[in-house]
Every structure is written in C-alpha cells, then in structure tokens.
Amino acid sequence: MFKSLFFFSFFVYSFTIVAQKNDQQNYHPPLDIPLVLAANFGELRPNHFHMGVDFKTNGAEGLKLYAIEEGFVSRIKISPYGYGKAVYIDHPNGITSVYAHCSTLIGRLDSLTKLTQTKEENFEVDIYFTPKDLPVKRGEVIALSGNTGGSTAPHLHFELRDTKTEMGLNPLVYGFQVADTKAPEIKGLKVYALTEDGYQIPNKSFIKTVTKGKFGYYIGGDLLQVPSDYCSTHGGIGFAFEVVDFFDGAPNVCGLYSSSLRVGKDTLFQQRINQISFENSRYVNNHKDFKEYSVAKRKFHKSYRTKHNPLEIYPTKNQGVLPISPRDSFPIAFKALDTKNNAAELKFTLKVSDGPMNTTETIFPNWKYFHPDSSYHIKSEQVEFYVAHHTFYEPTLKNLSTKGTISLGDPSQPIQFPITVKLPIKKGLTNLSTYYISVTAAGGKVRPLKTSFEGNWFSAKSSHLGTFQIKRDTIAPSLIPLNFTGTEIEITKSRLTWKVKENQTELVDYDLFIDGKWQVLEYESKGDYLFFDRPQGMLGKHKLELIVVDSCGNKQVWTKEIFFK
Numbered sequence: 001m002f003k004s005l006f007f008f009s010f011f012v013y014s015f016t017i018v019a020q021k022n023d024q025q026n027y028h029p030p031l032d033i034p035l036v037l038a039a040n041f042g043e044l045r046p047n048h049f050h051m052g053v054d055f056k057t058n059g060a061e062g063l064k065l066y067a068i069e070e071g072f073v074s075r076i077k078i079s080p081y082g083y084g085k086a087v088y089i090d091h092p093n094g095i096t097s098v099y100a101h102c103s104t105l106i107g108r109l110d111s112l113t114k115l116t117q118t119k120e121e122n123f124e125v126d127i128y129f130t131p132k133d134l135p136v137k138r139g140e141v142i143a144l145s146g147n148t149g150g151s152t153a154p155h156l157h158f159e160l161r162d163t164k165t166e167m168g169l170n171p172l173v174y175g176f177q178v179a180d181t182k183a184p185e186i187k188g189l190k191v192y193a194l195t196e197d198g199y200q201i202p203n204k205s206f207i208k209t210v211t212k213g214k215f216g217y218y219i220g221g222d223l224l225q226v227p228s229d230y231c232s233t234h235g236g237i238g239f240a241f242e243v244v245d246f247f248d249g250a251p252n253v254c255g256l257y258s259s260s261l262r263v264g265k266d267t268l269f270q271q272r273i274n275q276i277s278f279e280n281s282r283y284v285n286n287h288k289d290f291k292e293y294s295v296a297k298r299k300f301h302k303s304y305r306t307k308h309n310p311l312e313i314y315p316t317k318n319q320g321v322l323p324i325s326p327r328d329s330f331p332i333a334f335k336a337l338d339t340k341n342n343a344a345e346l347k348f349t350l351k352v353s354d355g356p357m358n359t360t361e362t363i364f365p366n367w368k369y370f371h372p373d374s375s376y377h378i379k380s381e382q383v384e385f386y387v388a389h390h391t392f393y394e395p396t397l398k399n400l401s402t403k404g405t406i407s408l409g410d411p412s413q414p415i416q417f418p419i420t421v422k423l424p425i426k427k428g429l430t431n432l433s434t435y436y437i438s439v440t441a442a443g444g445k446v447r448p449l450k451t452s453f454e455g456n457w458f459s460a461k462s463s464h465l466g467t468f469q470i471k472r473d474t475i476a477p478s479l480i481p482l483n484f485t486g487t488e489i490e491i492t493k494s495r496l497t498w499k500v501k502e503n504q505t506e507l508v509d510y511d512l513f514i515d516g517k518w519q520v521l522e523y524e525s526k527g528d529y530l531f532f533d534r535p536q537g538m539l540g541k542h543k544l545e546l547i548v549v550d551s552c553g554n555k556q557v558w559t560k561e562i563f564f565k
C-alpha cells in the first residue's frame with residue numbers, strides 16, 4: 001500500500017511539471033497541410049484506447065513529416081504490426097513526440113536503421129539512441145507518411161508522451177489546435193443494477209434510445225423508469241452513455257473527450273481524457289460496455305467505475321454508483337464536452353417503481369463465479385490453469401471443465417492479464433515444436449497460442465477465455481512471386497514482391513539472401529506480402545534465396561538465379 005501511494009504522488013508531481021512547461025509550447029505542425037483528424041485521443045478500440053491522434057494525409061502516402069520541436073531521435077521501431085515504421089523524438093521540454101505508420105525514414109534515420117537491421121539480420125528492430133546519435137532541428141523532415149503496420153489507410157498516427165513516465169498525453173490538450181466547431185452527439189443511454197463494487201448484476205440492465213430534438217437531447221417522455229428490483233440494500237444503479245464526436249473538415253466519427261453526470265446539484269461522475277498510461281490502456285475493456293461494443297459495435301462510456309479500475313481519466317473520487325429505493329425520483333443531467341467546450345446535454349427524470357427490492361443475499365456465489373479479487377490455480381490430470389488476481393474486471397461465470405473438453409470462463413468476457421494454460425504431452429509424441437495450444441473464444445474464433453514445452457506439459461499464455469485444445473501444424477507457409485512470374489531470368493524491376501501465406505499459426509521469420517548475403521526484406525502483414533527494394537547498383541547475375549518459417553518451425557525455401565538489368 002505504501003509503495004503505491006508513493007508512486008501515485010510522484011506521478012502527479014512530474015505530470016504537473018510537464019503540463020506547466022507545455023502551456024507555453026507552440027509546436028511546428030508535423031504535416032504541411034491543414035491538420036484534419038481521422039481519429040482523436042482516447043477513442044475506444046479493441047483492447048486499448050487510441051493513444052494518439054490520426055491526422056489525415058489526403059489519402060496518400062509519402063507526405064513529409066516534420067519534427068515538431070528540436071530534440072533527438074530517441075527510438076526507431078520497425079514492425080510489420082502495430083505502429084509499422086515509427087520514429088520517437090525526445091524534446092527538451094520533457095515531451096516525446098511519436099510519428100507512426102511511416103513509409104520511409106529520411107537520411108541518417110534510414111541508414112542507421114538499415115545498419116542495425118543488417119547487423120541483427122532482422123527487418124523487425126527496436127533501436128534506442130543517445131542524444132548525440134540523431135539530433136534534430138525544429139521543422140526538420142524526419143520521415144515520409146505511410147500506411148505501414150496495423151494501419152488500414154494512409155495517415156499519420158501522432159502521439160505526445162511524457163518522456164520520463166511514458167504517459168500518453170492528449171495532443172489536443174497539450175499544444176495542438178485542430179478546427180472543431182461540432183458538438184458531441186449523444187445516441188444512447190444504458191442503465192445497470194450494480195453491486196456496491198460497481199459490478200453488474202446479471203440480467204438487470206437496459207438501453208434507452210436518445211434522440212436529438214430542437215432543445216437538446218431527450219429520451220421518451222423525459223422519463224427513465226427503473227424497476228424496483230434494481231434496488232438493493234448494498235449498491236445501486238449506474239449509467240453508460242453512447243456518445244460520438246466530430247471535427248471540422250472530415251466526416252470521421254471520433255470519441256468522447258469529457259463528460260459529467262449530475263443528480264440534482266451533485267456530481268455523480270466525471271470523465272476527462274487528458275492522459276492515459278500505456279500500462280492501463282487495456283482497461284478500456286472495463287471502461288466501455290464490452291458487450292455492446294463487441295456485439296453491436298456501439299461505444300458506451302460507463303459513467304461509473306468498478307472497484308479496481310485504475311484509469312487516469314476520471315477527475316473525481318466518486319464511484320458513480322447511485323443508491324436508490326422504491327418510489328425515488330431524481331433529476332439527472334448528463335453533459336458531454338469536446339476539448340473546445342462544444343457541448344451536448346441530456347436531461348431526464350429518474351423514477352423508481354413501487355414494489356419489492358432485490359433481496360438476493362449472494363449474487364455471485366463462489367461455486368459459480370470467478371472473482372476479480374482472487375487468484376486461481378486449478379489442477380487436474382488433464383489441465384493446469386493459473387489466473388492472477390485482477391484478471392477479471394467483474395465476477396465471471398466459471399464454466400470450468402478440466403476433463404474431456406478443457407474450458408475456463410465465459411468466452412465472451414474480456415480479461416486484463418493473460419492466463420497460463422498447461423496441457424499434458426501424450427506419451428510417444430515426437431517433433432514437439434509442431435504442436436501448439438489453441439483457444440476457441442467468442443464467436444468460435446480459433447486462435448493459436450505461442451506454446452512451449454516443459455517436462456510433460458505444453459504451456460501457453462492466453463488473453464482469451466474459452467476452450468483449449470492441442471493442435472498440430474506440419475505445413476510450411478506458402479511462398480509465390482507476386483510481381484514477376486518466377487520463370488523470368490532477366491528482371492528490370494527495382495522492387496520484387498512475394499505473396500506469403502501462413503494458414504494455421506504465424507509467420508515468425510523471413511530472410512532473403514542474395515549471393516549468401518542477408519538483405520532488408522520488408523513484411524507487410526496486412527496483405528501477406530514480402531518485398532525487396534533492389535539497391536541501384538545491384539546488376540548482373542545473382543543467386544536469390546528466400547526462407548520463411550512459421551511458429552511451429554515449418555520452413556519454406558524459394559531459390560532462383562536472376563539477372564538484374
């Protein structure tokens with residue numbers, strides 16, 4: 001307890017310093033076209049909040065990206081996933097700026113990256129630099145915009161972070177101005193019966209449609225009728241609101257920045273997304289109504305929090321659980337705001353029906369539910385599970401089966417920390433690396449898990465609850481030339497592209513050797529292709545060898561002699 005208090009006060013202190021310094025900032029824009037947003041900071045995404053802003057790049061790649069302030073390149077990360085090619089610049093004011101999904105790095109950023117790639121014989125690198133290696137001036141071109149990594153359309157994903165704590169900061173609060181005259185829009189309201197810890201009582205929630213009228217937002221009859229059995233002696237009710245926001249110059253649907261929920265004159269709950277730590281970003285699964293998001297793609301922000309929600313986006317100590325009794329009546333006002341203070345407001349009267357309260361004593365019995373406060377070690381002859389405490393956001397149905405079909409938990413529920421699963425290795429199995437554990441989660445989707453073997457057990461970590469099985473992959477990834485037929489002997493193209501496909505597990509290694517020498521081969525995971533950009537001076541006859549390997553060690557080799565013209 002003492003340790004966490006200390007950490008908390010340190011965080012507040014350092015964060016205040018950054019905020020003060022930053023108020024005086026006037027950054028160079030990262031693009032030389034008007035800054036138009038495709039996405040804002042804090043948007044609800046699968047398993048994370050959006051940790052930056054997405055600037056539009058006119059639907060094209062190759063726009064110049066500028067350092068927003070002087071400083072030095074502290075990190076370059078190259079990956080076929082996530083941020084793709086990303087540049088991190090540390091500035092003297094204690095802020096780090098991040099430029100992601102780049103197509104090309106410029107000058108020494110590019111040459112030093114290729115040097116490390118060649119040395120490590122790996123396209124995927126994560127390089128840290130000292131202030132002397134790559135100093136940059138304000139407004140210096142550092143890279144060209146692109147669509148690499150997890151990006152699905154060309155844009156610049158741009159972030160600001162506190163250099164010391166790596167806290168993600170909302171660029172629209174910390175120095176970046178984007179035209180915004182459009183107010184947020186409120187689309188729905190959800191009510192839940194909650195325990196005193198903010199846990200949802202099963203089968204006691206409902207949605208009300210919110211409509212925009214002449215005088216603001218309303219629900220039918222301006223009345224919210226709550227059944228009397230939503231009342232219990234411990235706990236109360238909570239709300240979630242479906243809200244979206246828009247910016248000028250684009251129709252893109254963005255996320256809610258700030259809100260307050262009042263009951264009469266009292267503030268019941270508040271949200272303000274100024275900063276989110278990367279460590280806590282996965283708690284988005286707890287902040288949003290997970291079911292509405294995963295089933296209907298609706299973005300409800302909860303206006304209350306469960307007992308163990310550590311997110312930094314609530315400027316209130318309140319939990320947001322409203323105690324109610326039969327025949328109660330309250331005036332409720334919900335206000336949504338963007339960073340320019342454009343507002344949307346919804347007002348209604350909450351009325352609780354007359355009738356019996358909920359008198360169930362144990363809502364989540366231990367035999368039926370896993371609890372967020374507990375850790376679990378479950379062992380049988382056929383399986384071993386390890387579950388750390390605070391893995392579950394709410395009490396979760398056990399659905400435990402340790403014989404025959406192996407399963408744990410409600411597959412539609414998210415978890416914060418991966419669980420460890422161990423399944424026994426049957427006698428006589430050989431080539432153990434070709435076996436892996438799979439998890440079948442909600443919707444029947446089967447996911448391979450990175451599996452190791454220790455003693456008599458296969459072992460894996462799973463970020464999903466569901467059914468676990470041992471599977472085998474003995475088939476190598478397929479590999480075919482894409483922009484040349486493969487039968488040509490002479491090639492004039494400067495870029496060679498191959499289609500690579502791994503059907504069961506994952507592609508983990510891909511290496512191109514020319515005359516035995518390793519080359520930088522880029523992997524584009526979205527379209528499943530590999531490409532090689534031939535340096536200008538590479539001419540004449542060469543022997544190409546391309547090797548791809550999946551996570552079960554299955555290897556595919558493609559070789560050819562080619563005459564470059």
Ligand SMILES: [Zn+2]
Pocket residue numbers: 039050052053054156157158
């Ligand atoms: Zn983004």
